[in-house]
Amino acid sequence: xxxxRALLASMAAAAACPAWAKPELVIAEAPFTPDTVVDMARTLxxxxxxxxxxxxxxxxxxxxxxxxxxxxxxxxxxxxxxxxPLKMDLFNAGLYVPRPAQVNxxxxxxxxxLGFDINxxxxxxxxxxxxIGDTMGYSGFRLRAxxxxxxxxxxxxxxxxxxxxRAIGNGQTYGLSARGLALRTGDPNGEEFPDFTKFWIxxxxxxxxEYVVHALLDxxxxxxxxxxxxxxxEVGEPTVMDVAVTLFPRVDLMHVGVGPLTSMxxxxxxxxxxxxxxxxxxxxxxxxxxxxxxxxxxxxxxANPTRVQVSxxxxxxxxxxxxxxxxxxxxxxxxxxxxYESRPSLWITxxxxxxxxxxxxxxxxxxxxxxxxxxxxxxxxxxxxxGSEHRFSYTMAWxxxxxxxxxxxxxxxxxxxxGFDQVKTVFAIDFTDHPDLPDDLDEVSLTIxxxxxxxxxxxxxxxxGTGGVRLAFSLLPxxxxxxxxxxxxxxxxxxxxxxxxxxxxx
Numbered sequence: 018x019x020x021x022r023a024l025l026a027s028m029a030a031a032a033a034c035p036a037w038a039k040p041e042l043v044i045a046e047a048p049f050t051p052d053t054v055v056d057m058a059r060t061l062x063x064x065x066x067x068x069x070x071x072x073x074x075x076x077x078x079x080x081x082x083x084x085x086x087x088x089x090x091x092x093x094x095x096x097x098x099x100x101x102p103l104k105m106d107l108f109n110a111g112l113y114v115p116r117p118a119q120v121n122x123x124x125x126x127x128x129x130x131l132g133f134d135i136n137x138x139x140x141x142x143x144x145x146x147x148x149i150g151d152t153m154g155y156s157g158f159r160l161r162a163x164x165x166x167x168x169x170x171x172x173x174x175x176x177x178x179x180x181x182x183r184a185i186g187n188g189q190t191y192g193l194s195a196r197g198l199a200l201r202t203g204d205p206n207g208e209e210f211p212d213f214t215k216f217w218i219x220x221x222x223x224x225x226x227e228y229v230v231h232a233l234l235d236x237x238x239x240x241x242x243x244x245x246x247x248x249x250x251e252v253g254e255p256t257v258m259d260v261a262v263t264l265f266p267r268v269d270l271m272h273v274g275v276g277p278l279t280s281m282x283x284x285x286x287x288x289x290x291x292x293x294x295x296x297x298x299x300x301x302x303x304x305x306x307x308x309x310x311x312x313x314x315x316x317x318x319x320a321n322p323t324r325v326q327v328s329x330x331x332x333x334x335x336x337x338x339x340x341x342x343x344x345x346x347x348x349x350x351x352x353x354x355x356x357y358e359s360r361p362s363l364w365i366t367x368x369x370x371x372x373x374x375x376x377x378x379x380x381x382x383x384x385x386x387x388x389x390x391x392x393x394x395x396x397x398x399x400x401x402x403x404g405s406e407h408r409f410s411y412t413m414a415w416x417x418x419x420x421x422x423x424x425x426x427x428x429x430x431x432x433x434x435x436g437f438d439q440v441k442t443v444f445a446i447d448f449t450d451h452p453d454l455p456d457d458l459d460e461v462s463l464t465i466x467x468x469x470x471x472x473x474x475x476x477x478x479x480x481x482g483t484g485g486v487r488l489a490f491s492l493l494p495x496x497x498x499x500x501x502x503x504x505x506x507x508x509x510x511x512x513x514x515x516x517x518x519x520x521x522x523x
Contacts, residue, residue, distance in 0.1 A: 042134055049121075049128035049217060054231045054242040055263050057215075059406070061233075062240040062265035069116040069214055069235075070152045075145075076111035084112045086144040093137040094161070095122065096220065103162055103221035103228050104170045107131075109138055110156040114178050117154025118213055123231075124220040131155070158216070160228060162249055173249050173256055179210045180234055181279070184256045185361050186416030187249060192280070192301035192360025193340055195413065197234050197243055198264070199274030199394045203327050203379040211236025213243075239266045239273075239401075255361075255416025259368075262409045270401040274377065274394030275409050276365040280340050282319040283386045286432040291321075296351045299386050301360045302340035305378050305393055308422055310334040316428040316515040319391055320380050322522060329375040329396070338376045339364035340393055341418055343429060355386075364419040365395075368410040373398040426451040426506065426514040429483060433521070441473070441491035446504060446517055449485045453513045454506075462507040463488065470494040475504070488517075498523055 071077070087109060091097070095105035110117040121128040133154045157177030161170040164187050176182040180197030200209040217231040227248045234241035246259040262275070280302040284292045292299075300319065307315040310333045317328070319340075341362040344350070350357040374397040383390035401407050426448040436443040454461065463475040471493040480487040486506075494500050500521045506514040 042132055043129045044132040045130040047128050047130075048126060049123050050126065051231065051244060053128075054215075054217065054233055054244070057233055058235075058240040058242040058263065058265050061235060062267055066235065066237045066267065069118075069212070071115045072110045072117060072153050073148045073150045075147045076109075076153070077115055079112050079145075081112065083143070083145065086141045087138050088140075089137060090139045091161075095218075100223055101221050102223065102225050103160060105218060106159050106161065106172070107137060108156045108158060108177050109133075109135075110154055114156035116212060116214075117152070118157060119215040120155050120158060121215065121217045122220060123217050128217055158218070160218075160230075160247070162228075164249060165252065174247060176213065176216065176230070176232070180213045180232075182245075184247075184258065184413075184415040186255045187252045188359070189361045189416065190356050190359045192342065192357075193363055194279045194389070195363065196277045196279060197232065197262075198239070198241060199277035199392060200236070200238055200270065201272045202274055202277070202377075202392050202394070203325060203381075204272060209236055209238055211239065211241075234264075238268050238270060239264055241265065250416070253417070255414040258413040258415075260409075260411055260413060264401060264407045264409075266401045266403050266405065266407075269403050272396065273401055274392070274396055275371070276338075276411055276413070277392060277394035278340050278363055278365070279389045280319075280391040280393075281383070281386060281389050282321055282380075282391050283383060284321060285318075286430060286434075287318060288321055288433070290434065298344065298350050298357070299352070299355075300342070300357065302342050302362070302391060303344065304341050304428070305338065305376070306341045306364070306418070307332075307338045307376050308336040310336060312336070312423060313512075314423050314425055314515045315518060317378065317518045318428075318431045319378075320520065320522075321383055321390065322380050323382055325382065326380050326520065326522070328378040328380075328520060330378070331375050333373050334370040335367060335374075335376060335395065337364055337366045337419065337422075338393065338395070339414075339419070340391065343418070343427070345417075361415045362418055364414045366412040366414070366419070367395075368412065371395060371397065371409070423512075424451075425512060426454070426485065428515055428517055429485065431517070431519065436491055441493055442521065443489065443491050444502070444519070446488045447480060447483055447485060448488065448506070448514050449483075451513045453508050453511070454486065455508065458486065460508065461513070462510075463504070464507065465490055465504045466502070467492070468501045469497045470500045472502070477506070492521060494521065494523075 159172045160174040164171045174184045183194040213232040214235045215233040219229040230245040232243040241264045244261045283299040285298040305317040377396045379392040381390040430447040432445040458477045473491040475490045504517040
């Protein structure tokens with residue numbers, strides 16, 4: 018067993034010589050340029066997929082509670098003893114991450130590969146004595162910067178597991194995640210999860226405000242080269258990532274998701290009746306927001322369905338899409354521990370025309386808030402063919418809702434339930450106010466339609482509780498198992514609200 022005393026002794030030695038600088042921790046050096054990763058991915062795609070060897074089985078057999086007894090000691094962080102604006106901590110592989118990722122530090126055109134060192138981590142006496150072996154390694158890393166105080170370095174980005182990563186705006190708490198790539202999400206034959214197998218983190222110089230991470234993606238179907246240029250803002254401002262991707266398919270990619278987002282939605286006022294819970298809502302994200310190629314702003318409330326459902330929003334050169342957390346007061350969730358009101362929204366802005374395709378939303382049934390059951394991404398209409406190269410670039414903004422979108426009334430809530438007759442299903446959609454909404458709401462044109470069933474005429478009223486307006490109507494679905502609905506407000510032919518889209522299911 019690794020004793021606490023031995024670990025303290027090793028950390029004292031580390032204080033004299035930063036762990037990352039130990040000669041024995043750097044196991045290889047090589048020249049590096051941004052093209053290095055692209056060339057590596059291109060070459061790798063020409064051969065059959067070979068997965069990274071798994072770590073020792075004993076690390077995978079740990080229970081969740083056992084795994085909680087080992088953690089990285091931030092005093093051993095990368096660059097902690099240097100005058101740099103960026104620090105980095107490492108995560109050990111194990112439990113849910115069976116294959117490690119190679120971590121490289123880049124400075125002055127040279128990449129230094131870090132070997133695994135158990136002495137970088139702290140444990141309790143309850144952590145078992147486990148073999149290290151040649152295959153043991155790191156599952157990922159987190160980045161820390163002086164977000165609010167020059168002497169306190171706070172984490173704001175994490176890369177860990179498969180191709181997952183996540184970030185927060187300044188002052189927020191972690192919520193939804195992103196991935197490098199989604200493959201066959203929701204397909205009956207199963208989804209593929211390629212891995213970021215190697216990372217290169219550039220050493221930041223004093224005064225830098227942009228931090229650069231490169232990653233190599235590898236999986237049975239494709240390889241890829243990624244560059245993330247990351248910057249954080251002041252309190253209330255987003256963390257922004259500029260992402261450049263080059264993919265090299267090993268097989269024809271018929272169902273590929275670019276800019277994939279993963280989140281959790283359990284319940285809110287649309288399905289509150291299915292959950293016996295003291296809280297009014299539980300979710301990391303509550304809606305999918307789309308700004309399509311025609312400049313139409315679309316809001317689709319998320320659902321926790323009883324069976325997997327896939328929704329596709331056809332578009333040409335989308336201007337942006339993302340998963341939003343709009344309700345921002347603590348009382349919206351009444352959870353004093355999870356702080357769902359502080360979870361980030363994530364907005365994707367393409368940097369070039371993405372052509373024809375769909376924003377695809379996959380919603381998976383979930384009975385607990387520990388499961389991520391929401392996935393959204395851009396799916397090109399044309400397959401990515403074997404032997405070709407495909408480039409995508411986009412910006413990711415982790416924070417509150419994006420700025421610069423059309424100034425129309427926003428959907429703030431959707432309530433669904435039986436009316437007083439317990440026969441019709443009533444929909445009550447709350448919008449923010451808008452300067453073009455007249456005092457006499459009878460002058461507002463309402464567009465409410467469905468693909469089946471019977472929809473009542475809409476009633477539009479001022480809502481004194483929100484300061485906005487509420488649109489209410491009812492649905493009689495008849496024999497339909499699902500009904501697609503759309504609603505929007507117009508004044509003199511001009512849209513004054515987002516397009517509200519919803520799929521009602523039994």
